[in-house]
Amino acid sequence: MTTTTATTLVTGATGTTGSRTAAQLTAAGHRVKAASRRATPVAGAEPVTFDWHDPTTHAAALDGVDRVYLIPPLGDSDPAAIMLPFLQQARAAGVHRAVLLSSSAIPRGGPAVGTVHQALPDLFEQWAVLRPSWFMQNFTDTHAHARSIRDDNTIWTATGSGRVGFVDAGDIAAVAVHALTDEQAPNTDLVLTGPEALSHDDIATVITEVTGRTVTHRRLSYDQMRDRLTAQVPPEFAAMLTDMDRAIANGAEDRITDTVQRLTGRPARTFRSFLERETRRSG
Template sequence: MNAPSATLVVGATGTTGRRVTAGLIAEGRLVKAGGRRATPVEGAPAVRFDWNEPATWGEALAGVDRVYLVPPIGSSDPAEVMLPFLRHARAAGVHRAVLLGSSAIPAGGPAVGQVHEALPGLFDEWAVLRPSWFMQNFTGSTPHARSIREDGAIRTATGDGRVGFVDAADIAAVAVRALTDEQAPDTDLILTGPQTLSYQDVAAIITDVTGRLVVHEQLSFEQLRDRWAAEIPLEFASMLAGLDRAIAEGAEDRTSDTVQRLTGRSPGTLRAFVEREVPCGS
């Protein structure tokens, strides 16, 4: 009798990857936890995986029939390394792939959009998760979290534009369904929270919940681009600032029923997230 096949979770200790790993394990699924450092994950054997090191791909894919894909962080051209891996995965027997994309980038668009476009031609069963901005962007060591802690401010070039912020826990719950349901989605899925909010709304919610005044400081596209360019290449900084400008123009002012439809439960609100994750007075 053949051993049950496993799911390779790329980025298994990351924001969505660790939640996907936990969700799969909770359903009794076999998981291989992939990462550059092969960091141990409770309930799943860790395996070394590096997009830029093809020598790590074979062991990571051994005994695997489906994969959860988180693109290499900070890459402006992830297709360069992802597409060779995906062709290798298909040849190794993988038949279902679920890709973490972005609501801001459609199939054929820049960066991960190139991988999105190629996915249906590589696998019989697939899905592209296209979440809106993560609620987790306001916690941990992210730029917004640091500016909230240090300056009591969220700085964006979004103006009064609104975003359907989504909890990574809801993204992971959809990913688990996309990986394990008998019928794969075979489409892309826009993921949002239950409502759209401006960054001014976000600042007001954080202020109300934590008791610490937080304000939204509006920057111009050029000001935000230059702030980013002090830390990352100008081309990438321009792309990130451009996403803020698109929000200002209404590109993210939408909600979807995807979380409810695929998981059977309503997506979490930003207020509930802040109450759970952001310490009072922080």
């Protein structure tokens, strides 16, 4: 990795991967503009106001920037409608490298951010698309799984015994830093996982062993899970999330990759190690 005078715009700089990416970049001596709707201060970075849905914030955020880390607008079923005009503006403003956060569940040309993924190589000569599996943080932060664990010691899914290569957001950020700062951009998409594929039964067992509180995975049918989620989010989003659970049940996420090790030079964090660290921090 080479430290340069380049400036990186990190969108979603207060979010799960954005905050970690901004922190790792600044710790390595890189210049960062930390973008959020309220220009929240981030240590070592220049805070800047940025709202995907407010184009008047875009030009100032891009001023002096030559690379961007892109977190799609949350909850937007058609992010390309907003992101592609921004990326065209970014290219015109001098940005030459873009790293996009997508998902292992969404291929190039697929729905939602898959459309942005497909367009990225034609917009920038240097690019990467990060496609992480499900976050380990889903069991400890504000995600529905974390809330149900805190509320009733239960994880509710329609994943059956399907396994997932859960990945630590810190490892995602480490790969993002390399993709943004290495002399040669990856110019490909990168599927990111942890070092093991675990079922939600396995996750419940590890949480029970590490924390001492008995956590259970409750297996729901597709319809039961969709109805449960519909009480929390719009019906079409509930159906999409339940479809993802069904894909997991059918083995779509039962894989591991060496991407974290290959790009960062260190092994991806295990879920047990992640949870032990989080438990120490909160204890």
